[in-house]
Amino acid sequence: MYDIIIIGGGPAGLTSAIYAKEANKSTLVLEKMGTGGQLNNIFTITNYPGFDGIEGFELATKMKNQALIKGAEFKNEQVIDVDFSSRIKKVFTSSGVYEAKNIIIATGAHARELGVEQEKEFYGKGISYCATCDGNFFKDKVVAVVGGGNSSIYDCLYLSNLVKKIYLIHRREEFKASAGGVSRVQTIEKSGKIELKLNAVVSKLMGDDKLKEIELTNTKTGKKERLQVDGVFVAVGRIPDTDVFEGKLNLTKDGFIQTKENMETSVSGVYAVGDVREKVLRQVITACADGAVAVSSIVNKD
Ligand code: NAP
Numbered sequence: 319m320y321d322i323i324i325i326g327g328g329p330a331g332l333t334s335a336i337y338a339k340e341a342n343k344s345t346l347v348l349e350k351m352g353t354g355g356q357l358n359n360i361f362t363i364t365n366y367p368g369f370d371g372i373e374g375f376e377l378a379t380k381m382k383n384q385a386l387i388k389g390a391e392f393k394n395e396q397v398i399d400v401d402f403s404s405r406i407k408k409v410f411t412s413s414g415v416y417e418a419k420n421i422i423i424a425t426g427a428h429a430r431e432l433g434v435e436q437e438k439e440f441y442g443k444g445i446s447y448c449a450t451c452d453g454n455f456f457k458d459k460v461v462a463v464v465g466g467g468n469s470s471i472y473d474c475l476y477l478s479n480l481v482k483k484i485y486l487i488h489r490r491e492e493f494k495a496s497a498g499g500v501s502r503v504q505t506i507e508k509s510g511k512i513e514l515k516l517n518a519v520v521s522k523l524m525g526d527d528k529l530k531e532i533e534l535t536n537t538k539t540g541k542k543e544r545l546q547v548d549g550v551f552v553a554v555g556r557i558p559d560t561d562v563f564e565g566k567l568n569l570t571k572d573g574f575i576q577t578k579e580n581m582e583t584s585v586s587g588v589y590a591v592g593d594v595r596e597k598v599l600r601q602v603i604t605a606c607a608d609g610a611v612a613v614s615s616i617v618n619k620d
Contacts (some may be wrong), residue, residue: 322419322616323409325397326559328355329602330592331424332381333402333609338422339388341617346416347385348409350396354378355426356556356593357602361450361476368603374450395424402566402585404428420616423563423575423583423590424609427556427600432464440550444529449473449551454551458482462532464520465553466490471499473553478506485545487515490538511516518543520550558594570596579613588617 320390324339325350326329338345346461351486352358353587386392395411398573402421419468429447431437439447446452453476461481463473466488486503493500506512515534521542532550534543535553558573567575570576574597575590577583583590593600 319406320416322420322422322613323345323407324422324424325409326350326355326424326426326592326594327353327382327392328424328592328605329378329381330425330426330594330605331355331422332378332385332605332611333473333478334422334424334591334613335390335609336381336388337383337610338616339385339615342611343389343591343613344456345615346418347390347392348395348397348416349392350425350570351394352393353382353392355424359448359450360472360602363602367470372616399563400562400566402588405587407587418607419587421588422609422612423579423588423594424592424605425559425562425594427558427593428556429552432520432552432554434520434523436609437552439559440523440525440529443527444525444547444549446549446551449476449553453477453480454518456481460546460549461485461549461551462515462520462545462547463551463553464488465551465555466493466495466497467555468499469553469555470551471495473551474503474506474512475499477551478511483510484512485515486512487518487520487534488563488565488585489517491516513546515543540554546617556593556600560594579611580615581608581617 321343322345324334324347337460357374357378362371364371390402399410401408402528460483462485464487517537518534521535524531560573577595581589589612591606
């Protein structure tokens with residue numbers, strides 16, 4: 319039995335582990351895949367205090383090492399079920415069952431799909447959800463980036479050093495992304511390397527064994543346009559990884575976990591941190607801060 323089981327090894331989970339060990343709590347971190355979560359999809363983070371610029375993978379590795387040095391235990395196991403009905407909580411994985419007095423959910427989120435026909439067929443054959451993972455396959459090629467949030471803007475900035483041309487396709491005129499990033503994209507736009515396609519959505523994907531062309535539909539006029547592209551990077555937001563917790567905690571209609579200010583969920587002793595919870599700003603720093611708050615709430619309760 320552990321004092322704290324942390325589900326998820328992204329920045330929110332890793333910070334929770336660091337704080338939990340600093341508070342001398344026995345701590346198990348269950349990770350589905352490798353450490354780092356979405357941090358691994360970020361090429362350079364420029365707004366994390368203390369670093370002018372650091373690769374996401376490097377930051378994740380530093381966080382994990384810090385947690386390991388302090389004595390947190392890590393297991394590479396996927397959580398398939400949970401039982402939060404008693405004071406002692408149970409977490410089931412494909413390898414067994416673990417018990418803890420407190421649970422911190424840090425399962426994060428995954429990429430939202432465009433919802434266009436043949437999107438799955440073209441996945442890995444032109445469609446990508448991770449510019450930093452797949453950008454290298456599109457050196458000197460023509461690509462589209464879809465979305466209007468920070469991810470799409472940072473994807474454009476990253477890809478602009480690799481590809482020949484980028485069409486940035488956004489369904490509205492105003493960007494959701496921060497002004498600084500948008501103005502950097504607008505500067506590159508002047509060189510012709512980035513072309514904005516606003517008030518447009520991708521309505522069709524075309525090709526044979528690989529994606530070759532996309533159809534855009536103007537959201538105001540309904541007018542169609544075709545673009546020849548080698549790849550499409552989809553950056554239209556994220557879906558929380560909360561399937562396992564459905565019916566066991568209060569979730570929003572979009573599936574994010576509702577928490578109090580101290581990160582406690584609707585179930586006493588169960589906390590949620592990072593991108594998986596309902597919040598206003600999903601950034602590495604806010605994920606880390608959530609972890610610190612959750613552990614401090616546990617410590618203050620004990
Ligand atoms: P996001 O902020 O939710 O933006 C998603 C974008 O996709 C929105 O512009 C939305 O359009 C558009 N969209 C949603 N569904 C669509 C669809 N079916 N078809 C076409 N467009 C669609 O998501 P995100 O950009 O992934 O960012 C997630 C969080 O991570 C944000 O809090 C962001 O600030 C943060 N982030 C930070 C950094 C950084 O600071 N370095 C980098 C990346 C991400 P509408 O605008 O019309 O809703």
